[in-house]
Amino acid sequence: MSFIELNDVAKYWGDVKAVEKFNLEIEEGDFVVLLGPSGCGKSTTLRLIAGLESVSSGEIIIDGQNVNNLDPSLRNISMVFQSYALFPHLSVQENIIFGLKVRKVNKEDRETKLASVAEKVGLSKLLGRKPSELSGGQRQRVALARAIINENPICLMDEPLSNLDAKLRHQMRAEIRSLQKDLKITLVYVTHDQTEAMSMADKVVLMNEGEIVQQGKPKILYEEPENTFAAKFIGNPPMNLINLEFDNDNDENFIPIDDEKFFVNKKYVKKTILGIRPEDFEISKKGIKCKISDIDYQGADVVLSLKMGKQAIYARFESKIIDEISDHVFLTWDKKKSHYFDFESGIRDN
Amino acid sequence: MFKNNLSQVYAWLLITPALILMGLFTHIPSFTTLISSFFSTGTKKFPSKFIGFENYELALDDPIFLEAVLNNLWYAVATIIPSVFLAILMALFVDSKIKGRVLVRMAYFTPTILPMIAVSNIWLFFYTPEIGLIDQIAINLGFGSQNWLGDKETVLNCLILITIWKEAGFFMIFYLAALQNIPPELKEAAKIEGASKYYFFRRITFPLLMPITLFVVINATLNSFKLVDHLFILTKGGPDNASNLILYYIYESAFSFLDSSYAATLTVILLLILAIVSIVQFVLFDKRIHYR
Numbered sequence: 001m002s003f004i005e006l007n008d009v010a011k012y013w014g015d016v017k018a019v020e021k022f023n024l025e026i027e028e029g030d031f032v033v034l035l036g037p038s039g040c041g042k043s044t045t046l047r048l049i050a051g052l053e054s055v056s057s058g059e060i061i062i063d064g065q066n067v068n069n070l071d072p073s074l075r076n077i078s079m080v081f082q083s084y085a086l087f088p089h090l091s092v093q094e095n096i097i098f099g100l101k102v103r104k105v106n107k108e109d110r111e112t113k114l115a116s117v118a119e120k121v122g123l124s125k126l127l128g129r130k131p132s133e134l135s136g137g138q139r140q141r142v143a144l145a146r147a148i149i150n151e152n153p154i155c156l157m158d159e160p161l162s163n164l165d166a167k168l169r170h171q172m173r174a175e176i177r178s179l180q181k182d183l184k185i186t187l188v189y190v191t192h193d194q195t196e197a198m199s200m201a202d203k204v205v206l207m208n209e210g211e212i213v214q215q216g217k218p219k220i221l222y223e224e225p226e227n228t229f230a231a232k233f234i235g236n237p238p239m240n241l242i243n244l245e246f247d248n249d250n251d252e253n254f255i256p257i258d259d260e261k262f263f264v265n266k267k268y269v270k271k272t273i274l275g276i277r278p279e280d281f282e283i284s285k286k287g288i289k290c291k292i293s294d295i296d297y298q299g300a301d302v303v304l305s306l307k308m309g310k311q312a313i314y315a316r317f318e319s320k321i322i323d324e325i326s327d328h329v330f331l332t333w334d335k336k337k338s339h340y341f342d343f344e345s346g347i348r349d350n
Numbered sequence: 351m352f353k354n355n356l357s358q359v360y361a362w363l364l365i366t367p368a369l370i371l372m373g374l375f376t377h378i379p380s381f382t383t384l385i386s387s388f389f390s391t392g393t394k395k396f397p398s399k400f401i402g403f404e405n406y407e408l409a410l411d412d413p414i415f416l417e418a419v420l421n422n423l424w425y426a427v428a429t430i431i432p433s434v435f436l437a438i439l440m441a442l443f444v445d446s447k448i449k450g451r452v453l454v455r456m457a458y459f460t461p462t463i464l465p466m467i468a469v470s471n472i473w474l475f476f477y478t479p480e481i482g483l484i485d486q487i488a489i490n491l492g493f494g495s496q497n498w499l500g501d502k503e504t505v506l507n508c509l510i511l512i513t514i515w516k517e518a519g520f521f522m523i524f525y526l527a528a529l530q531n532i533p534p535e536l537k538e539a540a541k542i543e544g545a546s547k548y549y550f551f552r553r554i555t556f557p558l559l560m561p562i563t564l565f566v567v568i569n570a571t572l573n574s575f576k577l578v579d580h581l582f583i584l585t586k587g588g589p590d591n592a593s594n595l596i597l598y599y600i601y602e603s604a605f606s607f608l609d610s611s612y613a614a615t616l617t618v619i620l621l622l623i624l625a626i627v628s629i630v631q632f633v634l635f636d637k638r639i640h641y642r
Binding site: 074083 | 356418535536538539540541542543544545553557558579
């Protein structure tokens with residue numbers, strides 16, 4: 001039995017579906033990221049686990065106990081909110097020990113814990129300040145400190161880094177990750193940022209329209225997306241999805257290039273979608289001629305916006321090729337790195 | 351240099367209308383009031399002359415004025431505390447997710463919309479002995495009749511009740527606005543930590559409402575010295591000055607007894623009282639207020 005289990009959980013707002021058919025198992029000490037576009041129900045799922053919302057059907061089990069009707073404070077969780085939810089009139093110190101005071105922890109214990117937590121998140125010198133006197137990153141640390149001081153085994157985070165600038169976000173990612181490993185917390189983390197999800201998670205749960213699209217290790221999601229949604233959502237730029245036409249005479253799929261047919265696969269006997277990651281393209285004289293419409297120079301890499309026939313695609317190369325290209329390139333790719341999806345359902349088919 | 355001068359001119363032009371209005375209706379009258387409090391009220395035979403602090407000495411020896419001051423102090427304390435308390439309670443109630451809360455909000459706010467004169471007439475009907483609403487109920491329940499407004503013991507408290515009823519709904523609106531400005535995540539964060547509703551109110555909501563409380567308390571204080579419309583309808587300060595308030599006594603001095611300098615003197619004293627009370631409140635509250 002897993003540490004946290006969601007069995008067939010659903011949540012409706014009146015007639016509107018927020019979450020449905022939600023089955024998830026989280027092992028103790030795992031870093032699980034709920035990933036998806038805005039409005040996909042990831043925050044609602046987190047709030048269901050927290051107990052801030054109640055499930056419409058299904059059950060949530062934490063540590064072997066059904067918590068459907070259990071008060072949030074009894075679920076052994078802490079939570080970090082997107083807005084941090086710091087109490088504006090209380091000092092940093094009072095914010096951090098708020099929960100300890102509620103639970104009437106004695107003063108000595110409070111001070112010891114406060115000192116150690118403040119040390120961990122680097123707030124020792126700011127304990128007397130008000131939240132309004134802190135920078136965004138410092139407020140984030142206060143929220144983190146408040147979450148870890150209770151030593152709850154489970155921590156829930158709702159887009160905690162979305163209000164920070166890019167550099168700070170990068171740094172906080174690493175810090176949260178190391179705190180989590182350090183304290184052996186089971187962390188459920190909500191984000192819409194796939195880079196964040198891929199770099200932090202032990203397990204990514206990709207959601208769309210209230211349902212799980214795919215779950216697994218980041219590597220699995222990246223290398224074997226189960227459908228076109230997963231393929232398009234993960235990766236930057238996302239996987240190229242090329243619509244193949246079916247040639248009845250040859251029983252073979254092809255990419256239409258102007259009036260020519262570029263045959264790619266004999267295996268499928270109906271219209272199919274071909275998926276190729278931008279970095280899996282190679283430049284070769286034997287390849288398909290693609291017109292360059294834009295060059296996005298990113299330092300080490302360069303991303304080309306291309307036209308393959310009438311379809312727009314992206315390809316990523318080392319930036320040294322930039323001197324060798326003119327207005328077009330010839331592309332091939334390793335057949336083993338091709339992904340195929342059913343044209344109608346979008347489901348993976350290889 | 352020229353440009354700087356021009357912007358000075360603009361600045362003065364822009365504040366002139368407000369300055370004129372404030373001067374005509376606030377500052378000049380206050381100043382002339384102060385001046386005339388040092389003079390005697392002129393008649394044909396005895397023209398007005400400078401008498402120094404004689405009016406003030408008179409006031410401090412005037413038993414009716416002293417009674418009005420004491421009445422007013424009790425009136426202030428007994429209206430402010432319950433109406434603020436009620437306002438917070440009502441605001442918390444209509445801020446929660448109850449059915450028909452728009453109706454409840456309107457109902458709470460209605461007394462504020464009514465003019466004090468109309469309110470007085472409504473309450474006159476409640477308080478009238480024997481045929482009034484309260485007495486009808488009391489008599490039916492077997493209690494005796496009571497002359498609520500005619501009894502020295504009850505009259506002031508009856509007026510206090512009216513004022514609380516009228517003001518609490520008004521103050522509720524401010525508290526409601528402030529409550530809706532408190533982000534709901536704060537409540538959720540506290541809930542996860544296991545804070546009870548009462549604990550959350552005591553440590554989070556109430557402190558965050560402090561700026562509103564200061565505003566409301568100062569307003570309530572000013573109102574308790576300013577609002578005497580109901581006296582004209584209900585008691586005229588009686589019986590035997592038991593419900594006389596400072597402003598009503600000032601009005602009587604000026605327009606019934608036609609002693610305008612004495613009224614001016616009392617006005618200056620009233621202004622002094624209000625200034626002191628307001629300053630004390632600001633200083634007291636300031637340390638405990640978190641402004642966002």
